[in-house]
Amino acid sequence: MEHIPAQIAQIHERIAASARRAGRRPEEITLVAVSKTHGPDVIRAALAAGITDLGENRVQEAAPKIAALATCHPRPRWHLIGHLQRNKARTAAELFDIVQSVDSLRLAEILDRHAAEIGRRLPILLQVNVSGEVSKEGFALAGGIANRAAYDLLYTDLERIVALPQLEVRGLMTIAPMMDDPEAARPIFRMLRELRDDLAHRLPHTCWDDLSMGMSNDFEGAIAEGATIVRVGRAIFGARP
Numbered sequence: 001m002e003h004i005p006a007q008i009a010q011i012h013e014r015i016a017a018s019a020r021r022a023g024r025r026p027e028e029i030t031l032v033a034v035s036k037t038h039g040p041d042v043i044r045a046a047l048a049a050g051i052t053d054l055g056e057n058r059v060q061e062a063a064p065k066i067a068a069l070a071t072c073h074p075r076p077r078w079h080l081i082g083h084l085q086r087n088k089a090r091t092a093a094e095l096f097d098i099v100q101s102v103d104s105l106r107l108a109e110i111l112d113r114h115a116a117e118i119g120r121r122l123p124i125l126l127q128v129n130v131s132g133e134v135s136k137e138g139f140a141l142a143g144g145i146a147n148r149a150a151y152d153l154l155y156t157d158l159e160r161i162v163a164l165p166q167l168e169v170r171g172l173m174t175i176a177p178m179m180d181d182p183e184a185a186r187p188i189f190r191m192l193r194e195l196r197d198d199l200a201h202r203l204p205h206t207c208w209d210d211l212s213m214g215m216s217n218d219f220e221g222a223i224a225e226g227a228t229i230v231r232v233g234r235a236i237f238g239a240r241p
């Protein structure tokens with residue numbers, strides 16, 4: 001736990017250096033500290049070191065942590081980054097500031113309905129699987145926008161999602177496959193950015209600003225390709241148990 005402030009400072013430096021190399025401003029990039037498997041004391045140490053955004057991938061695991069840290073000032077923003085089961089959608093809509101892992105029209109419709117009942121607008125990202133890796137959740141778009149047939153299907157769903165009144169689409173999220181050479185993930189990130197650029201053109205009334213891509217092993221390449229949100233766990237908190 002005593003290493004956390006130094007690790008966070010180092011990640012911020014690496015984010016800033018990657019941004020400058022790409023001709024971008026470091027402030028364009030939000031660091032989400034992925035706190036899954038870690039308890040409130042560890043998370044408090046990260047908040048004390050300036051972390052503002054936290055990522056969790058399971059609703060049940062996150063709920064007690066969000067409650068335990070509810071009185072923190074300033075209050076952290078909580079991002080749901082893991083697959084969301086429909087029967088947990090209501091709790092997710094109540095607890096999270098943003099759901100990054102919306103991966104079907106059906107889930108979007110359920111979240112929209114719950115958000116209406118709760119009386120809020122819920123920011124979301126659409127998770128897209130551009131790598132084609134079978135283990136990854138997300139709308140299927142292996143190969144990106146060059147995959148015309150898959151893109152047509154996805155587009156039909158997206159037109160309906162952006163029309164849902166209680167959801168606020170802010171962009172896209174993806175998970176790159178684990179690779180030995182972190183640079184090897186760059187084509188995956190580029191495909192997500194190209195998809196975003198195309199959607200911004202075709203659906204201009206929706207905000208497509210955010211690209212959530214890059215984790216501990218590959219966030220620098222993701223920033224080079226346009227990431228606005230990086231999700232970093234192990235490089236901040238150490239290996240997970």
Ligand SMILES: *Cc1c(COP(=O)(O)O)cnc(C)c1O
Binds near residue numbers: 036057081215232234
């Ligand atoms: C766990 C997780 C991360 C963080 O991964 P690290 O390798 O620990 O940085 C990022 N995104 C998602 C969706 C995750 O599940």
